[in-house]
Amino acid sequence: xxxxxxxxxxxxxxxxxxxxxxxxxxxxxxxxxxxxxxxxxxxxxxxxxxxxxxxxxxxxxxxxxxxxxxxxxxxxxxxxxxxxxxxxxxxxxxxxxxxxxxxxxxxxxxxxxxxxxxxxxxxxxxxxxxxxxxxxxxxxxxxxxxxxxxxxxxxxxxxxxxxxxxxxxxxxxxxxxxxxxxxxxxxxxxxxxxxxxxxxxxxxxxxxxxxxxxxxxxxxxxxxxxxxxxxxxxxxxxxxxxxxxxxxxxxxxxxxxxxxxxxxxxxxxxxxxxxxxxxxxxxxxxxxxxxxxxxxxxxxxxxxxxxxxxxxxxxxxxxxxxxxxxxxxxxxxxxxxxxxxxxxxxxxxxxxxxxxxxxxxxxxxxxxxxxxxxxxxxxxxxxxxxxxxxxxxxxxxxxxxxxxxxxxxxxxxxxxxxxxxxxxxxxxxxxxxxxxxxxxxxxxxxxxxxxxxxxxxxxxxxxxxxxxxxxxxxxxxxxxxxxxxxxx
Numbered sequence: 001x002x003x004x005x006x007x008x009x010x011x012x013x014x015x016x017x018x019x020x021x022x023x024x025x026x027x028x029x030x031x032x033x034x035x036x037x038x039x040x041x042x043x044x045x046x047x048x049x050x051x052x053x054x055x056x057x058x059x060x061x062x063x064x065x066x067x068x069x070x071x072x073x074x075x076x077x078x079x080x081x082x083x084x085x086x087x088x089x090x091x092x093x094x095x096x097x098x099x100x101x102x103x104x105x106x107x108x109x110x111x112x113x114x115x116x117x118x119x120x121x122x123x124x125x126x127x128x129x130x131x132x133x134x135x136x137x138x139x140x141x142x143x144x145x146x147x148x149x150x151x152x153x154x155x156x157x158x159x160x161x162x163x164x165x166x167x168x169x170x171x172x173x174x175x176x177x178x179x180x181x182x183x184x185x186x187x188x189x190x191x192x193x194x195x196x197x198x199x200x201x202x203x204x205x206x207x208x209x210x211x212x213x214x215x216x217x218x219x220x221x222x223x224x225x226x227x228x229x230x231x232x233x234x235x236x237x238x239x240x241x242x243x244x245x246x247x248x249x250x251x252x253x254x255x256x257x258x259x260x261x262x263x264x265x266x267x268x269x270x271x272x273x274x275x276x277x278x279x280x281x282x283x284x285x286x287x288x289x290x291x292x293x294x295x296x297x298x299x300x301x302x303x304x305x306x307x308x309x310x311x312x313x314x315x316x317x318x319x320x321x322x323x324x325x326x327x328x329x330x331x332x333x334x335x336x337x338x339x340x341x342x343x344x345x346x347x348x349x350x351x352x353x354x355x356x357x358x359x360x361x362x363x364x365x366x367x368x369x370x371x372x373x374x375x376x377x378x379x380x381x382x383x384x385x386x387x388x389x390x391x392x393x394x395x396x397x398x399x400x401x402x403x404x405x406x407x408x409x410x411x412x413x414x415x416x417x418x419x420x421x422x423x424x425x426x427x428x429x430x431x432x433x434x435x436x437x438x439x440x441x442x443x444x445x446x447x448x449x450x451x452x453x454x455x456x457x458x459x460x461x462x463x464x465x466x467x468x469x470x471x472x473x474x475x476x477x478x479x480x481x482x483x484x485x486x487x488x
Contacts, residue, residue, distance in 0.1 A: 054271055139160070407461060
């Protein structure tokens with residue numbers, strides 16, 4: 001099982017453990033009802049290890065290489081933090097060369113030909129395909145609360161997205177979402193939506209639960225530098241709203257949940273096929289359904305909705321931004337392998353960590369091949385092309401420090417992600433936008449924010465918190481808004 005993480009990143013594992021303990025399984029099986037099992041086969045119940053082994057058998061894989069081990073320097077698979085050994089696959093796929101070898105020289109060719117080629121490769125080999133006929137979602141506002149966040153009066157709506165299960169009555173899937181907007185807004189407002197951790201009993205990372213919005217006002221858990229205003233308060237000060245989407249409400253963060261949740265519902269409770277979607281793509285689907293709702297809410301300027309996430313949810317935020325071009329701006333936090341990090345950069349977390357039983361459920365089934373008979377160098381796409389899919393929309397890639405007091409460490413591979421952003425630059429430039437403006441890896445706290453593709457490492461740990469002020473200053477160029485009444 002390749003679920004090993006560095007000790008300083010265990011908070012993400014803690015969140016997952018709490019979610020599992022509270023049985024937030026990303027969809028639930030119908031109970032106490034009598035259904036025709038000839039029409040609807042009973043959902044298959046598997047452990048993560050069983051489901052992982054079934055996918056290996058489906059792909060005719062007899063063994064997988066172990067992922068990098070960051071906690072034992074004597075292990076044969078100990079993690080590599082030596083840059084001189086990190087580039088065994090130096091040649092990246094060219095984002096601007098068609099499959100037929102022709103160069104992409106126009107925005108039209110990128111959009112009509114090359115981008116669809118890249119999407120197809122990611123669908124087939126990396127994140128999996130969203131089914132053609134995913135059930136519809138009906139949104140219900142379950143409560144509306146007026147309160148204050150700091151000094152700003154707010155309106156918070158608790159929402160549930162009910163997924164139509166008429167095609168398979170044995171599973172229910174609901175999407176949990178909260179939306180907060182300034183009460184004194186005189187027009188629809190921009191909204192930043194975060195993939196949020198759910199700790200149960202109404203407690204969320206970056207919560208916007210009524211009366212609890214100031215709870216995490218500290219630097220290393222979503223607050224501003226030195227425990228200043230929370231990210232929500234910083235958004236409100238600019239006249240924005242914010243939303244929290246709980247991805248585990250509709251797709252569990254483990255392999256055992258793949259026959260439940262939205263993936264299980266679409267598969268009528270049966271195990272995945274080799275090119276079926278994984279959790280990252282499912283979570284991105286949920287974000288798109290939330291945006292569908294925002295398009296109907298008169299309090300929201302749905303043309304100015306952004307997406308943000310950290311760690312595994314940073315991966316999900318980048319996948320969301322890449323696939324759904326309605327999202328106006330992206331804030332991608334410490335996404336690492338499976339996110340902004342180059343698969344081919346053998347440093348920190350590796351492809352093999354995401355093909356083992358601890359992370360495979362994030363990816364499409366076919367991705368397992370690259371931890372066994374194939375390797376990262378065999379992939380037809382890499383992370384720079386995922387970033388390129390976000391172009392020309394503004395995309396901010398955020399990390400903490402690799403070293404120093406309170407740093408998040410090297411596991412997430414900041415340099416490998418910077419390399420991917422640099423390699424995505426030609427696509428941004430082709431579309432008339434500015435890239436990072438340099439190929440030199442910058443010092444910590446150097447903000448590269450002159451273009452639509454932006455980068456900054458803060459000095460802190462595994463959080464986007466210290467980068468929120470820089471992100472919002474940069475976002476002012478692209479997201480237009482009036483501050484709430486009574487604010488300058």
